[in-house]
Amino acid sequence: xxxxxxxxxxxxxxxxxxxxxxxxxxxxxxxxxxxxxxxxxxxxxxxxxxxxxxxxxxxxxxxxxxxxxxxxxxxxxxxxxxxxxxxxxxxxxxxxxxxxxxxxxxxxxxxxxxxxxxxxxxxxxxxxxxxxxxxxxxxxxxxxxxxxxxxxxxxxxxxxxxxxxxxxxxxxxxxxxxxxxxxxxxxxxxxxxxxxxxxxxxxxxxxxxxxxxxxxxxxxxxxxxxxxxxxxxxxxxxxxxxxxxxxxxxxxxxxxxxxxxxxxxxxxxxxxxxxxxxxxxxxxxxxxxxxxxxxxxxxxxxxxxxxxxxxxxxxxxxxxx
Amino acid sequence: xxxxxxxxxxxxxxxxxxxxxxxxxxxxxxxxxxxxxxxxxxxxxxxxxxxxxxxxxxxxxxxxxxxxxxxxxxxxxxxxxxxxxxxxxxxxxxxxxxxxxxxxxxxxxxxxxxxxxxxxxxxxxxxxxxxxxxxxxxxxxxxxxxxxxxxxxxxxxxxxxxxxxxxxxxxxxxxxxxxxxxxxxxxxxxxxxxxxxxxxxxxxxxxxxxxxxxxxxxxxxxxxxxxxxxxxxxxxxxxxxxxxxxxxxxxxxxxxxxxxxxxxxxxxxxx
Numbered sequence: 001x002x003x004x005x006x007x008x009x010x011x012x013x014x015x016x017x018x019x020x021x022x023x024x025x026x027x028x029x030x031x032x033x034x035x036x037x038x039x040x041x042x043x044x045x046x047x048x049x050x051x052x053x054x055x056x057x058x059x060x061x062x063x064x065x066x067x068x069x070x071x072x073x074x075x076x077x078x079x080x081x082x083x084x085x086x087x088x089x090x091x092x093x094x095x096x097x098x099x100x101x102x103x104x105x106x107x108x109x110x111x112x113x114x115x116x117x118x119x120x121x122x123x124x125x126x127x128x129x130x131x132x133x134x135x136x137x138x139x140x141x142x143x144x145x146x147x148x149x150x151x152x153x154x155x156x157x158x159x160x161x162x163x164x165x166x167x168x169x170x171x172x173x174x175x176x177x178x179x180x181x182x183x184x185x186x187x188x189x190x191x192x193x194x195x196x197x198x199x200x201x202x203x204x205x206x207x208x209x210x211x212x213x214x215x216x217x218x219x220x221x222x223x224x225x226x227x228x229x230x231x232x233x234x235x236x237x238x239x240x241x242x243x244x245x246x247x248x249x250x251x252x253x254x255x256x257x258x259x260x261x262x263x264x265x266x267x268x269x270x271x272x273x274x275x276x277x278x279x280x281x282x283x284x285x286x287x288x289x290x291x292x293x294x295x296x297x298x299x300x301x302x303x304x305x306x307x308x309x310x311x312x313x314x315x316x317x318x319x320x321x
Numbered sequence: 322x323x324x325x326x327x328x329x330x331x332x333x334x335x336x337x338x339x340x341x342x343x344x345x346x347x348x349x350x351x352x353x354x355x356x357x358x359x360x361x362x363x364x365x366x367x368x369x370x371x372x373x374x375x376x377x378x379x380x381x382x383x384x385x386x387x388x389x390x391x392x393x394x395x396x397x398x399x400x401x402x403x404x405x406x407x408x409x410x411x412x413x414x415x416x417x418x419x420x421x422x423x424x425x426x427x428x429x430x431x432x433x434x435x436x437x438x439x440x441x442x443x444x445x446x447x448x449x450x451x452x453x454x455x456x457x458x459x460x461x462x463x464x465x466x467x468x469x470x471x472x473x474x475x476x477x478x479x480x481x482x483x484x485x486x487x488x489x490x491x492x493x494x495x496x497x498x499x500x501x502x503x504x505x506x507x508x509x510x511x512x513x514x515x516x517x518x519x520x521x522x523x524x525x526x527x528x529x530x531x532x533x534x535x536x537x538x539x540x541x542x543x544x545x546x547x548x549x550x551x552x553x554x555x556x557x558x559x560x561x562x563x564x565x566x567x568x569x570x571x572x573x574x575x576x577x578x579x580x581x582x583x584x585x586x587x588x589x590x591x592x
Binding site for chain 1: 337338339342345346349353357422423424426427428429430431432433434586
């Protein structure tokens with residue numbers, strides 16, 4: 001059974017009268033990648049700053065690998081952090097930067113050099129080790145930041161918006177790196193991001209914050225199920241539009257049928273939610289069956305509300321109203 | 322990218338938090354000051370300034386209106402002013418500058434205690450003073466202020482400079498710890514220095530003037546140098562002039578030490 005690496009109990013953090021994080025409680029196991037989601041101002045960065053001992057909690061407590069938050073220096077030995085707005089000394093080389101941080105974590109000079117070389121190779125920056133950081137691209141700087149977060153072989157790693165500003169190739173490299181960190185090191189990763197596709201791709205669990213409070217927690221599949229899809233969108237050949245409409249009207253569980261774009265053959269079928277609850281094993285397959293029975297060719301089929309982003313928007317009340 | 326593994330040679334668990342974190346910080350900061358353009362440019366500029374001054378004093382009798390002792394005193398006063406102000410600006414930038422460049426957070430995420438981080442930065446900032454004094458020594462020697470006076474002048478300059486540099490670098494650090502804006506930190510620190518430096522250019526007399534000279538660490542230090550170098554008075558006769566610089570160094574360093582324990586990511590007063 002995986003060990004508990006992070007245990008958070010009722011943590012709150014206020015700035016004056018503004019409560020940025022309220023009564024946060026959760027646990028993280030070793031090797032887990034947990035997505036920390038929330039709209040702007042939800043408290044994600046404050047949560048990371050509190051749990052990484054940069055800010056003290058106003059209330060509550062937490063432990064990292066059994067070390068209580070009353071020993072912040074001991075916690076810092078066990079965590080790695082890529083801050084949201086990580087700056088870099090632009091005149092230093094990547095190797096110097098990592099060597100310096102390895103020394104700050106207690107590595108002797110020779111060991112610090114080995115750590116720096118090894119980590120630069122692992123994040124794909126070996127060839128640029130002796131280039132000054134000002135010549136690095138955004139993606140390279142982010143990877144250097146991840147390498148910095150690993151100099152102390154942490155048990156718990158916080159990554160705040162690691163893919164922000166990266167091109168698709170850079171995003172893919174970063175996500176692969178995050179997976180490797182969790183898989184090969186057994187480290188727990190708390191990934192704060194706005195990119196829900198990233199979360200769906202790498203996270204085993206999700207915590208959604210809104211206005212400083214946890215509003216949902218569970219696996220990605222759990223969260224998706226909370227906002228069950230109730231509408232199907234189907235594209236059929238435009239000349240089959242009318243036949244498709246009448247076929248959908250006869251489908252089991254369908255409460256309402258509409259034409260979205262007759263010229264392009266888009267139809268919608270909204271289900272009766274009570275019927276969906278009673279027939280979870282059939283779900284919206286009745287739409288497909290009705291159309292194939294009526295010999296209507298299906299060009300495309302989508303569920304509205306079936307993605308993590310739909311669940312996120314519904315839960316944080318940011319979706320279109 | 323290669324596969325990540327805990328067992329890789331370079332990834333073994335590090336020892337506990339370094340007890341010499343301040344030395345690691347200081348070494349890096351010293352490299353930043355002296356191996357980048359900042360330190361060498363300051364030394365170059367200072368050397369040119371002293372070269373011009375000593376050339377005028379030693380070679381061009383028509384242009385020289387000061388005697389050799391006065392010129393030696395002037396060289397040391399300029400060295401003092403330059404050393405203190407540059408150290409002050411370096412320390413005023415130490416924390417608020419890192420805040421602005423967004424590099425402070427990664428430093429605070431290390432297990433090195435806040436006070437050791439501050440100490441490392443302070444040491445790098447005050448390193449300017451001995452380097453500038455070293456640059457000034459040949460110029461003082463070239464002026465030949467008089468038998469035995471060369472050593473007295475250099476030692477007096479060294480002592481006063483150390484006290485004032487430590488005092489003002491600590492002051493700059495305190496301001497920098499509280500300041501959210503680097504420009505504010507630099508301006509406020511420099512303003513305090515200039516305000517305390519201004520009376521050295523004023524004709525202070527009477528008991529009030531004497532009080533100002535003795536209470537203000539800059540005027541007290543400056544007067545001490547003048548008395549020792551120009552008037553050739555003994556240290557024991559003018560020791561009271563060192564009280565203000567000593568107190569300033571002790572108080573600001575003590576305060577900086579206390580405040581550095583509360584060094585935070587954001588500036589301002591904690592709410």
